[in-house]
Amino acid sequence: MTLADGVRQGQQRAIARAISLVENDLPGREELIDRLYPSTGKAVVLGLTGPPGAGKSTLLDRLLSEERKAGRKAAVIAVDPSSPFTGGALLGDRLRMQSHALDPGVYIRSMASRGHLGGIAGATADAVKIFDAAGYDRVIVETLGVGQTEIEIAQLSDLVLLVLVPGLGDEIQALKAGIMEIGDIYVINKSDKDESARLRAEVDYVLSLANPTPERPVPPVVMVSALFDRGIDDLIDSIAGRLQRYAETGEIDRRRRLRLRRELRQQLQSKINDHIERKVEIDRQMDQWVERLISHQETPYALINRQIEWIFKEMDRS
């Protein structure tokens, strides 16, 4: 039986091997994904993002319980883009989600990108396809941070839950400005805290400045306490309601097209760069270029533009 067959039958070991193939950008990655691709397109992809300390893991634990109650299989991809050094081994590995460790209907996987084909966003996109083909009804992509990478990964989703929490200090306010527009549902966690009402008012205010459309109306704001298991029903209803509306208005389709577009572009760029770098042996010449800059014999853009010209001439010649 091929690896693709194993994945399609939902075998846990086959899935683990498939994800590693993608994560490490090993030979066989492209063939595997192409084989699985015809079986994809059924899973709903939820993004879960927000600043560190917002309690996303506890919330995820509650969401998984609800998915299981509804009879759905759910996979979690915990993206760890901040570990180019440690190779993506997450410390502690989501202790709070251990309640689902023995449930075969839940698959939790931390993931980094050691390869470079499309980077971490490309690897995550392929991992989503693996779980989709393996029959998981929901794939939840959780990101740890709130930087550019996290936004790219959130854009892989059909629906994004943005989790905020009161009392994380001033910088969170600044961060919120940047990430505000990626949320489809705003979840204010730790609703038991006094300051959560003020945070809610702030979020409502920021959202009132947005430009809602019939396809994408003003996002709901849901107050929850993941720790005390409060408000989770409201959140589940919000998710279902939004998904249905997005399906009806064609928003889901629009996003999936956008997602494929982004994937294609990233992987084309990555392959074009690899091809050119190998062909003109950029690595071999880089040292020399750097020395010319360090010694101020040349200026950076003059050098870059000269090399670009030379690269395309080299390519035409071959």
Added chain:
Amino acid sequence: MTLADGVRQGQQRAIARAISLVENDLPGREELIDRLYPSTGKAVVLGLTGPPGAGKSTLLDRLLSEERKAGRKAAVIAVDPSSPFTGGALLGDRLRMQSHALDPGVYIRSMASRGHLGGIAGATADAVKIFDAAGYDRVIVETLGVGQTEIEIAQLSDLVLLVLVPGLGDEIQALKAGIMEIGDIYVINKSDKDESARLRAEVDYVLSLANPTPERPVPPVVMVSALFDRGIDDLIDSIAGRLQRYAETGEIDRRRRLRLRRELRQQLQSKINDHIERKVEIDRQMDQWVERLISHQETPYALINRQIEWIFKEMDRS
């Protein structure tokens, strides 16, 4: 007088215009940087990074005061990679740093990247060159988050201060694993809090697992309370000590070469992609490719590889 002359003379308005040129990737960017380049290479670039809520702004305020006492001019680039939507306008704009607002020896600038030549890392690298050419002795690059982008930006620095703080929850622990290796000095802020001793022990433990070299020995851990202005002297001493050692061991030179290498590579890639996308009009064809994938008429990597072949054939023909 040209814009480059104004920058070299340290004129604030010229600097502001130059940064905007780079930030928005406007025409004239490359010429400006090339003109300034011969005047660069003197500034020391400090990276300041750490999770949101770690009190980096307050610490920065203290550091700036010390730089000024020592008679050095200092520029701060507050990088905001999380705002592809809002265009980089930071809410609140670092209220705590207002004590330096009227000091001409301090320049504080928030920065996002609306252009795409090398992205935010490329824009920040060019902004560093502008401040360097304008005579700032220290350029402090502050990042808000802890994702991949932040790591790339930290890698622009001669020395990285990683600020941690007790009590930001479990996820911080996981984050630390990823960012641990980028720090040259570990700053534990809010040392007045009881839990800071435990955090220090954790940091010491993680650092004991590292592989120190003569060029880059185990990083010092400094306890400070930026708010109560405690431990700042120790930090200043640590910075001076590390910079001197890195200068002596050639570590600074090694980093500058690495930095130039990274810049060259990023900008080459960016220009190659632009060139190819324009030449073969990828945008025009993307819709059709997406439809073939959505309808499952083709699989993603088969499509990508076919297009890559076609692109290089097209390029050879022209």
